[in-house]
Structures are given as C-alpha cells and as structure tokens.
Amino acid sequence: MKLNEGIEWAVHCCSILASLPPGMALPARKLAEFFDLPEHYLAKHMQSLSQQGLVSSSKGPGGGYRLGRPATEIALLDIVLAIDGPAPHFRCTEIRRKGPSGVDDKCYGKPCGIARAMWRAETAWRDELGKVSLEEIRHTGLEETPHEQLEKSLAWFGDALK
Amino acid sequence: MKLNEGIEWAVHCCSILASLPPGMALPARKLAEFFDLPEHYLAKHMQSLSQQGLVSSSKGPGGGYRLGRPATEIALLDIVLAIDGPAPHFRCTEIRRKGPSGVDDKCYGKPCGIARAMWRAETAWRDELGKVSLEEIRHTGLEETPHEQLEKSLAWFGDALK
DNA sequence: ATAATAACGGATATAACATATCCGTTATAA
DNA sequence: TTATAACGGATATGTTATATCCGTTATTAT
Ligand code: SF4
Ligand code: SF4
Secondary structure, rough: OOOOOHHHHHHHHHHHHHHOOOOOEOOHHHHHHHOOOOHHHHHHHHHHHHHOOOOOEEEOOOOEEEOOOHHHHHHHHHHHHHHHOOOOOOOOOOHHOOOOOOOOHHHHOOOOOOOOOOHHHHHHHHHHHHHOEEEHHHHHHHHHOOOHHHHHHHHHHHHHOO | OOOOOHHHHHHEEEEEEEHHOOOEEEHHHHHHHHHOOOOOHHHHHHHHHHHHHOEEEEOOOOOEEEEOOOOOOEEHHHHHHHOOOOOOOOOOOOOOOOOOOOHHHHHOOOOOOHHHHHHHHHHHHHHHHHHHOOOOOOHHHHHHHOOOHHHHHHHHHHHOOO
C-alpha cells in the first residue's frame, strides 16, 4: 500500500500558504512551478482542499489560493483526508459469511474482531495526524530549511507576488 | 488508499490455523474453499506468510499449512506486514529540494517535519497492530461466531482433515 | 468593452499496481 | 507409481493513481 503522493504536495503547498502575507493569494501555477510539480494535476488536489474549506480560492488575475482558516486550526489530518478521501484503508469484505459454513446474514451483527482491530489501528493513525497542526509544520519547516534556500524562496515569491 | 484484501484473507486463515489440532495441516485449497476465495491467489499470500515464518508448510498429500509458532507469539502486525510488505505507506519524494529554490542535496540532512509526522502516525498504527495477538483474534472470533456456523465449520473441517 | 488570468468540473489518456490465473518444478505421502 | 501440495516465475486482467486536456465561469487589468 502506498499513500497518494498528492498528500505530500498538498501539505507542502499549505505550508507555503501559511507563510503568505495576509490578503495575498498564490495560484496553482506558481505553486507547481515552485515545487516542480505537474501543474494541472496539482490544481486538482488544490481543488480538493478547496472543497473541504482548507483553502479558499479567488478567480482571475491576482487570484489563487490562500488558507481557509488559521494554520493553528488546520490539522495535518485534515489535509490528508482531503486528498486521500474519507474511506477507511481496511475494508472488510465479510468473507466470514462466505463458503460452505456461512449462515444467514442476520446472524452477523457487528463487524468481527479482525475488522475492529484494524480500525483501531487506523484510529490511532488518524489521532496522531490530528495532533499536528499546520502551524507546527510551517514553523518546523522554516527552522530546518537551509538558509540559502530560504533567501532564494523569498526572492522568488517576491517576484511571484509582485 | 486501500489496504491489500489479502490481509483480511491471511488473518482469517491464520485464525483458522490457530484452531487446528496440533500436528494437523490445512492446504491452501481447503482454506480457499472454506472462505470461497480464489485458490491460486490465496496460495500466493500463504507463501508470503510462509516466507516470513508465520506459517510452516509441508508438501505432498496430507500436507499444507500450520502455524509457524504459537498464536500467542504472532501479532496481527506480523501478518499485515507479511502481506503488505515492509515499505512505509508515506514515501517522501523530497520535493522540497526541487524547483527554483532548491539548493545542493548536501544541505538536507534528516527528513523534514512533514515526513517525520507522517511516519510517527504510521508508527502509532503499527504499534496498535503489534498489541493484538493472533490468539486474541482467534478467541474473539470463536466467541462471536454464530453457533450454527461453528457447528457447520467443525463438521466441514472434520471431513477435510479426515 | 476586451483580453488575460485563474478556478472549476468533466472527459479523457497513461502508468502503476492489485488481482488473478497458469505453468513447470520439487517434495512427499499414499 | 500416482496424486497431492508448496513453490517460483511468467502472464493476463482489472482497478486505481497519475497526468493532461477542454470548455466554462468569474474576475481583474487594460
Ligand atoms: S467483519 Fe471480520 S470476519 Fe467479517 S469479513 Fe470483515 S474481517 Fe472478516
Ligand atoms: S522530507 Fe519532507 S520536505 Fe522533503 S520531500 Fe519529504 S515531506 Fe517534503
């Protein structure tokens, strides 16, 4: 199993948006250019974020994306779910009731212990992602980005926003 | 993202093997029949379990699979990893160093905060799966299986093992 | 007004991966 | 000797992820 690559892209983009001066917006085209990503495909992911309200969009020249709410109120989990969708990773197909020993569907109430254990693990995963705010991501990112790159980025965004 | 369906199959099969009388073995053919699964594909998954030592196999008539060690010493995590493989679900592609602001690779030491957060969540997931033993799965399964199905299963396996 | 920008949704095309089958080989028990 | 069964490799099929393309609408700048 492999997680959608778009998750990585989306988190990076949100982190950039979180550092944007208030009132400013960045179009998908610029974000794609900055990370060297396929423009139209990234745009699709940005639209997913927009549908979830994580970012707000504005059309036309000077338009683009900005955060939909403060970075302190966006969890890593929100971004992951926006891209990955809400479906649980483990989906039981009820094989217990198949085959020669299966009995009537009515006899099976709740999902079995296997499914419950898998879902517990998934809940632990989500909980952990829920604890991390975009603001933390942004802050850590800023601290750990090489100085030289920070300067180049600032200059580049300066041009882009002009 | 969707987890391999084989995980569900494999856990169910291991749970059956855990209830097998000592010394007995079940061939993949019988397991597939019992759960109404594609025989050859299930066989592939059983081979994965075998490679990891979770089950031991014996060839020839009367052969098949049995547990490779006591059910108390097999974790749900072991089975999941045997089928799903050891690779982490989140794989960062280092997009931070791409694009116009990227600098030399030497400047990036450890993985960034995004990757670390994603991996922390995955660790939480694995930890949760590591806490569940196959013996618990088996026990819970036995308790929650409808009476009628238990009887049918016992009869069916009685014939199969004869 | 007009032209350029940009989000948006839908329709593709392509690549990657999961699912499933098939085959030949080896080992082993009846 | 025959039948069973695991094993590994090759292949086929289906489904999902990845990526592009198009037409439309909204908005800004000229
Ligand atoms: S609910 Fe449990 S027993 Fe039923 S198919 Fe899902 S995992 Fe198997
Ligand atoms: S290590 Fe972090 S910054 Fe680098 S590509 Fe992975 S997620 Fe992005």
